[in-house]
Amino acid sequence: MLYLSSFEFAEKTKILEPENYLGRCDHRRCESVAKTSRSVTSPSGNPSGVGGAVRLLISSIMMSADAEGADMMCCASCGIGQVDDIKLKKCTACYLVKYCGVKCQKEHRTKHKKGCKKRAAELRDEILFKQLQSNHLGDCPICFLPLQYDRNRSIMTACCSKWICRGCGHANQMREAEEKMAKKCPFCRSPVPTSKEGVDKDAMKRVEVNDPAALRYMGIARYNEGNYKSSFAYLLKGAELGDVGAHYQISLLYRDGEGVEKDVKKKVYHLEEAAIGGHLGARYNLGNHECRNSRHDRAAKHYIIAANLGHEGSLQALKKGFKAGWVSKEDFAAALRAYQAAIDAMKSPQRDEAEAFVALQSTVN
Ligand SMILES: [Zn+2]
Ligand SMILES: [Zn+2]
Numbered sequence: 006m007l008y009l010s011s012f013e014f015a016e017k018t019k020i021l022e023p024e025n026y027l028g029r030c031d032h033r034r035c036e037s038v039a040k041t042s043r044s045v046t047s048p049s050g051n052p053s054g055v056g057g058a059v060r061l062l063i064s065s066i067m068m069s070a071d072a073e074g075a076d077m078m079c080c081a082s083c084g085i086g087q088v089d090d091i092k093l094k095k096c097t098a099c100y101l102v103k104y105c106g107v108k109c110q111k112e113h114r115t116k117h118k119k120g121c122k123k124r125a126a127e128l129r130d131e132i133l134f135k136q137l138q139s140n141h142l143g144d145c146p147i148c149f150l151p152l153q154y155d156r157n158r159s160i161m162t163a164c165c166s167k168w169i170c171r172g173c174g175h176a177n178q179m180r181e182a183e184e185k186m187a188k189k190c191p192f193c194r195s196p197v198p199t200s201k202e203g204v205d206k207d208a209m210k211r212v213e214v215n216d217p218a219a220l221r222y223m224g225i226a227r228y229n230e231g232n233y234k235s236s237f238a239y240l241l242k243g244a245e246l247g248d249v250g251a252h253y254q255i256s257l258l259y260r261d262g263e264g265v266e267k268d269v270k271k272k273v274y275h276l277e278e279a280a281i282g283g284h285l286g287a288r289y290n291l292g293n294h295e296c297r298n299s300r301h302d303r304a305a306k307h308y309i310i311a312a313n314l315g316h317e318g319s320l321q322a323l324k325k326g327f328k329a330g331w332v333s334k335e336d337f338a339a340a341l342r343a344y345q346a347a348i349d350a351m352k353s354p355q356r357d358e359a360e361a362f363v364a365l366q367s368t369v370n
């Protein structure tokens with residue numbers, strides 16, 4: 006095989022990721038829906054590291070909630086003030102009220118439940134609908150350009166679990182071929198395994214040290230072997246360790262009832278976790294989910310966020326929404342411009358060269 010080593014093996018086999026499923030909403034129902042013109046929160050100055058961005062975002066939202074409740078220094082149930090040995094603790098769902106203890110919190114539950122749920126949902130939406138600055142892959146660590154959300158254009162290495170762009174992979178291969186050098190990982194320079202067994206061995210080493218990306222790789226590999234229960238176990242561990250892709254794969258297992266019971270709530274939860282981390286396929290699936298439930302304003306927000314980062318399916322969905330009347334002309338035009346800018350930012354002569362090379366190969370083969 007001419008292309009890089011690595012997780013590409015798994016990505017090329019039957020993958021859990023039928024992106025076309027995402028197109029299941031044909032938007033016919035949407036056409037009857039009244040026009041809603043909503044815009045998405047404007048981009049913020051988050052750092053490009055996605056995990057960092059999400060953490061920053063969560064802490065800033067918590068801080069704003071903190072500010073709201075800052076003057077609330079009494080237990081919401083018994084009214085006791087925070088003095089000396091009495092320490093009040095915030096309700097960790099809504100951050101709006103404080104209690105002197107578990108007993109008071111329990112007693113107050115029936116009164117507080119409704120408002121708490123509402124505020125918790127608002128906080129979740131603030132995080133969910135924040136425009137990110139990059140998809141979950143971030144930048145290529147070699148050329149520092151944003152990575153493309155396309156498993157044919159971005160490659161993960163099995164040795165060091167780094168996503169790199171096909172341009173850098175291709176340039177490395179060409180150099181090795183010209184100088185008759187041994188094949189090495191373009192990032193960490195470890196020798197590249199030449200068989201699937203070698204790739205699996207590399208990945209297993211990383212699984213043993215709980216590398217979340219390697220756990221996802223194993224989850225997908227087990228899935229492809231038909232071992233859904235084991236697939237779920239690997240993916241869940243990867244997701245718990247913060248792997249955005251693993252959350253996405255789990256959402257598909259819950260959708261299809263493979264290795265787990267079908268569960269829409271859990272499917273949506275994992276889609277949201279993945280989307281918050283910048284997974285564009287998950288974002289698009291959420292858009293479709295909202296569309297199927299006729300919540301077009303929410304659907305449009307999801308599609309706009311993904312289209313702004315260069316997701317074509319989401320741009321197409323917005324186009325349909327515009328024709329059907331639930332996306333405003335301004336929002337569609339802005340998303341189109343942002344989409345184009347994102348695509349341009351991901352271009353480089355090296356990537357074009359790799360693309361041309363692969364296209365040439367496919368005509369030869
Ligand atoms: Zn109390
Ligand atoms: Zn609460």
Ligand SMILES: [Zn+2]
Nearest residue numbers: 145148170173
């Ligand atoms: Zn690169």
Ligand SMILES: [Zn+2]
Nearest residue numbers: 164165190193
């Ligand atoms: Zn490497």
